[in-house]
Amino acid sequence: MVRPTALVRFVVLACTGVYTGLLFLSGAELSTFASRLLASLPFISGATVLLWDAWLWKIFGLQQLTHRPSIRGLWRVTLTPTAESQIPPGGNRGPIDAYFVIRQTFWSLSVRSLTKESTSDSQAFFWNLRKNTDVSTLTYIFENTPKMSQSNRSPRSLGTCLLDPTSLSPTEMVGSYFTDRYTKGDITAELVDRSRSHASFDAADRHWARNVGEPTA
Structure with missing residues (x-):
């Protein structure tokens, strides 16, 4: 079974990145750090999910929590x-x-x-x-x-x-x-x-x- 992992990652990152970029370009009031951070949350969340899937879960400590062995x-x-x-x-x-x-x-x-x-x-x-x-x-x-x-x-x-x-x-x-x-x-x-x-x-x-x-x- 082919699992298009790379394609899914690209689509998630592209969609969240485009959304965040359009929000910054839309003229919405983003004058404070908090408002800019909130506007960036979709992209940050998407990137974090992708990093977790590809790499973060293998970090010592996090791997102990998931009990997931690395067997690649x-x-x-x-x-x-x-x-x-x-x-x-x-x-x-x-x-x-x-x-x-x-x-x-x-x-x-x-x-x-x-x-x-x-x-x-x-x-x-x-x-x-x-x-x-x-x-x-x-x-x-x-x-x-x-x-x-x-x-x-x-x-x-x-x-x-x-x-x-x-x-x-x-x-x-x-x-x-x-x-x-x-x-x-x-x-x-x-x-x-x-x-x-x-x-x-x-x-x-x-x-x-x-x-x-x-x-x-």
Whole structure:
């Protein structure tokens, strides 16, 4: 699902800025600091909301209040299907190497999962703060699209994934998944870095090899 975050930010900032500018140019009496401040409030409020969405929520102290972990970036992932998973003959029974490419603001999030055989994209998500915890867990619905070379054996599918960050700025996550193809399994993920411009598994793997270790066999 495409979330036009940048467009929404631009529209909010442009509308509030134009409103404030027209108010100053309209000839309205704005002779005192208080009146000028009141006239600027729409623009200040809009800018504050945008700064919160993009950056302010990650500041130490504010993040502790929201319990929202910062998980944006590239993650190296291992998927381990259970023995009960209905994997067709010739399919990968795991462990399966993958990468997560995560884009995140306070109110938006997208997770792209890259494997050698398919790509998955998140469609909807929500955060959940469980009792006696300080960090929210992430649950999202995803759509998996196999490569054309795998489409006869592996049809398009929908699934749900749960990710449990270890802290507000985690370098590791664990989780689980299941799909409507009757597959399920466990997830472990390690943060590579905060980069997000990776279009394929091979591209992400090359980036990891250059910066961290050896490419996946």
